[in-house]
Amino acid sequence: MTNLPASSLRGAVDLxxxxxxxxxxxxxxxxxxxxxxxxxxxxxxxxxxxxxxTGILELSSTxxxxxxxxxxxxxxxxxxLVKEYAGKLVLATVDAPVNPQLQQAFNVTAVxxxxxxxxxxxxxxxxxxxxxxxxxxxxxxxxxxxAQNGVTGTxxxxxxxxxxxxxxxxxxxxxxxxxxxxxxxxxxxxxAIKAYEKAILQDPRDSLAVAGLAQVSLLHRLSGKTxxxxxxxxxxxxxxxxxxxxxxxxxxxxxxxxxxxDRLLTLFPKLDAATKDQVRTRMLQFFEIAGAEDPRVMxxxxxxxxxxx
Numbered sequence: 001m002t003n004l005p006a007s008s009l010r011g012a013v014d015l016x017x018x019x020x021x022x023x024x025x026x027x028x029x030x031x032x033x034x035x036x037x038x039x040x041x042x043x044x045x046x047x048x049x050x051x052x053x054t055g056i057l058e059l060s061s062t063x064x065x066x067x068x069x070x071x072x073x074x075x076x077x078x079x080x081l082v083k084e085y086a087g088k089l090v091l092a093t094v095d096a097p098v099n100p101q102l103q104q105a106f107n108v109t110a111v112x113x114x115x116x117x118x119x120x121x122x123x124x125x126x127x128x129x130x131x132x133x134x135x136x137x138x139x140x141x142x143x144x145x146x147a148q149n150g151v152t153g154t155x156x157x158x159x160x161x162x163x164x165x166x167x168x169x170x171x172x173x174x175x176x177x178x179x180x181x182x183x184x185x186x187x188x189x190x191x192a193i194k195a196y197e198k199a200i201l202q203d204p205r206d207s208l209a210v211a212g213l214a215q216v217s218l219l220h221r222l223s224g225k226t227x228x229x230x231x232x233x234x235x236x237x238x239x240x241x242x243x244x245x246x247x248x249x250x251x252x253x254x255x256x257x258x259x260x261x262d263r264l265l266t267l268f269p270k271l272d273a274a275t276k277d278q279v280r281t282r283m284l285q286f287f288e289i290a291g292a293e294d295p296r297v298m299x300x301x302x303x304x305x306x307x308x309x
Contacts, residue, residue, distance in 0.1 A: 041090065044157040045079045048092035050101040051185065056092050060117040062153035064089055064146040066125075066139065069096040069103065069113040078114065081135055087154040088143060104222050107254035114138075118146045122255055174199065180212055189220035214288040221249050241267070241275045245282055252286050260286060261300035268307050280304065 041059070048056055048067060056065055066089055068078055074093045082091040096103045096111050106115050106122060116123045123145070125138055146152065173181060180195035193216055199209035222230075227250065233240070234247035244267055251260035264279050271279065283304055287297045 041155045041157055044083050044087065044089070044155070045091045045093065048094040048099070048102065050099045050187070053092075053102060056090075057117060057120045059090060059155075060121075061119050061151065063087070063155055064142050064151060065117045066091045066142070067106065067115045067117060068093045069106065069108045069111050069115075070094070071096050071111045075112050075129055077129075077132060078135060081132060081139060085139065085143075087156055089139060090155065100224070100226070101219060101222070104225075104227055104250060105253045107227065107250070107256070109227055116142045118142070118151050119149055176202070177208065177212070180209075180216065184216055184219075189216050189223060192216045193220065211288045214285040217285065218249050218253060218289065221246070222253060239267070239270065241271065241278065245279070248282065248286070252289060257286070257290055257294070257296045257300075261296065261303075265300065265303050265307065268304075280308070 046056065056067075059065055066078070066082055068075060068091060070093060079091055079093075082089045094102050096108055096113075102108075106113070106124075110127050112129060113127050114125045116125055123142070125142070130138075172178070176195045176199040180192040180199070183189070183192035183195060193213060196209045196213035196216065199206050200213065203209070225246065230243075230246045230250050233243040237243040244263055248260040248264050251257070251263070261283070264283060268276060268279055283300065287301060290297050292298075
């Protein structure tokens with residue numbers, strides 16, 4: 001069992017920023033239910049997939065979402081426990097082999113693995129099945145931590161009829177941003193990259209397009225690769241720049257920014273000019289993903305600057 005941090009989740013990477021621009025609030029069923037005035041969801045146990053996880057992330061701003069990664073069959077006892085909390089928690093079950101992007105984003109190396117998402121931010125909990133008492137203690141800790149971060153809602157597991165549901169209000173995206181989001185939603189990362197690149201050509205100051213391009217480029221690089229293969233290649237080739245860049249991508253997708261930054265900045269002085277530029281470019285993309293205000297970004301930027309000059 002994992003003892004949870006006592007204070008806040010500010011040290012984690014917002015997973016929602018890896019799948020869509022921050023301004024592009026979704027209209028998935030889970031997101032609509034979270035935003036609606038009724039506070040209702042179709043079920044307290046939902047299927048999580050690479051395609052629908054944006055809505056689940058948005059729901060985590062209302063209640064903590066417990067995420068179970070499984071293969072073959074789910075852990076039934078966990079669903080029963082979550083339902084006992086009467087809408088203070090929601091469980092998302094993810095078939096790990098079928099959803100590689102989520103598996104990579106949460107750094108899942110074994111099943112079952114259980115994590116949580118609170119306010120869009122991931123939190124590792126435990127691997128393997130534990131007894132009910134231990135699991136209940138973990139869920140209690142998640143609720144305590146969620147309350148410390150202002151996530152104190154409750155949802156009702158009752159289907160919302162279309163004529164009674166409140167429609168969420170959202171700003172329309174610029175055409176190229178919408179084109180990129182639609183491409184991401186269907187898993188077509190190359191088309192999303194093209195759309196963001198067009199948006200940047202039209203307006204180089206479009207910071208959302210710049211961040212979106214960095215995010216979807218990371219997803220595209222990880223697509224089709226497994227966690228085990230990436231980590232094994234990096235371990236076997238400590239000076240292999242491509243292998244180290246791959247594992248840095250994986251670390252960033254899982255919220256381990258400091259690991260990614262330290263890995264690349266430690267390698268940096270040993271590289272030639274061409275590969276130094278390659279690593280510098282990747283670091284700048286990571287800075288866009290995490291945000292300039294992140295203290296880990298500021299520290300890494302200072303360290304990179306010292307190495308460059």
